[in-house]
Amino acid sequence: MKMKTAPSNKQGFSLIEILVFVSVFSVALVALIGSASYSALILSNLRYKTYATRYSEELAEWLSFQRNYQGYSVIEAKQGNSYCFNDSSIDVDNWPSAGACTGFTLNDFYKRQAVIEASGTKNKITITTSYQFLNTEKQSSIVIYFNPYSL
Amino acid sequence: MKRRGFTLIEMMITVAIVGLVLPVLFGIIFSLVRLQVQVNQLQRLKETGDYVSNQILNTVRQEAISVANEECFDKVELGGSTTYLLFENKTDTTCFGYYVNDSKLYAVDEVGSKTLVGEDDTDFPVEISSDGLTMTEINDYLAKISFTIVTTPETSFLKPQSLSYQFYLYLRH
Numbered sequence: 526m527k528m529k530t531a532p533s534n535k536q537g538f539s540l541i542e543i544l545v546f547v548s549v550f551s552v553a554l555v556a557l558i559g560s561a562s563y564s565a566l567i568l569s570n571l572r573y574k575t576y577a578t579r580y581s582e583e584l585a586e587w588l589s590f591q592r593n594y595q596g597y598s599v600i601e602a603k604q605g606n607s608y609c610f611n612d613s614s615i616d617v618d619n620w621p622s623a624g625a626c627t628g629f630t631l632n633d634f635y636k637r638q639a640v641i642e643a644s645g646t647k648n649k650i651t652i653t654t655s656y657q658f659l660n661t662e663k664q665s666s667i668v669i670y671f672n673p674y675s676l
Numbered sequence: 677m678k679r680r681g682f683t684l685i686e687m688m689i690t691v692a693i694v695g696l697v698l699p700v701l702f703g704i705i706f707s708l709v710r711l712q713v714q715v716n717q718l719q720r721l722k723e724t725g726d727y728v729s730n731q732i733l734n735t736v737r738q739e740a741i742s743v744a745n746e747e748c749f750d751k752v753e754l755g756g757s758t759t760y761l762l763f764e765n766k767t768d769t770t771c772f773g774y775y776v777n778d779s780k781l782y783a784v785d786e787v788g789s790k791t792l793v794g795e796d797d798t799d800f801p802v803e804i805s806s807d808g809l810t811m812t813e814i815n816d817y818l819a820k821i822s823f824t825i826v827t828t829p830e831t832s833f834l835k836p837q838s839l840s841y842q843f844y845l846y847l848r849h
Contacts (some may be wrong), residue, residue: 554697561704568711575718579839582726586733590844594818615842617814 570658573634577654577665580637584652585667587615588639592671594618600648600671603641610637629657647672710833717827718837720800725825728781728792729841732774732821735783736845741766743847745813748773752784760784761811761819761845774811774821779803781823793825801828805838817847 538546592600595618609626626636637654648671655664682690740763748762748771755777762773762784772785780794781804794803805824812820822842829836 554701557701558704561708565708565711568708568715572715572718575715575722576839579722579841583842586843590846593848594844594846615844617818617820617844 566659570663573656573658574663574665576632577635577656577663580631580635580654581652581665581667583615584610584637584639584654585650585669588650588652588669589671591618597648597671597673600641600650601673604643604648605641607638607640610639611635629655644670714834714837717800717829717834718839721802721825721827721837721839724793724800724802725839725841728825729821729843731783731792733843733845735772736763736847739763739765739767739772740845740847741769742816742849743813743819743845744771744816747771751786753789754784755782755789759809759811761813761821763847776804776809776811776823779806802826803828808840808842817849819845821845 588600603620603623606623607625608621608623610621611626611628611631612621613631626638629636631637631654635654635656637652640651640653642649642651650669650671652667652669653664654666655662657663742764743761744764745760745762748764751771752762752773754760754775757775757777759777760773760775762771764770765772770786772783774792775782775784775789778794781792782789783792784790795801802825805826808822808824810820810822814820820842822840824838824840826836826838827834
């Protein structure tokens, strides 16, 4: 009497095959989703930074206007102070009172301030627009120099 | 030996899982591409806005001797616009200036006008928003311009991007 042949193990996938497939697939999926979300984060940050740069440039333009309009002495008199420009509309000669910003109130998201300091015979102004992104503070800065001689 | 393939149930489960995973993957990639296009448009918008504001600032600084909205009104063709800023030229006392009409920003002089923002036939159409648009003569030597440029996407899939510019024009005298 012939013995029955043992059932072949070729009839389905083995456990090992399934495990290998699932692990390769999940590694690929996790890598894909990870890089996609990282790229999304960088893109959103880039967008915020573009707006922040615009705000900084706007203030830099206004400060050089002040230097021409009110004269160098007005800027010089403000040396050693920080000024907060969280108001989104800019006025002809409406300087805020000295002091650093207290919150991110420019457009409810940004904080824009200028630090005026002496640098040799020149006036160095550091304009910084910062914002909070993922609980860290990011910023876009511009440094401009004014000198006492007329241009 | 009994050779069996997949049962109907197994195929249904596979298709269901693939059907769940694929839309999620496509959704992620789709929104990523959208974000990328929007950020790219914002960058190009800033390029355009920076170019135009620098152009106005530098031209006015170099060529204007006074703000002359009333004196120059009859000398240039403004196309019925009510938002304009006109200047008198330093060298030949002709008139030139800028005006906004129909969401477009024009540079104008006594010869004719030229579109600065809002040309339709470019590959990147943008326009001037009516929100916060002002061109103000404060006195003979001081003027203020503020404008917002926005992209005009052809599909509702992209949100319009906008960027605001405001600056004072001061003429030394």
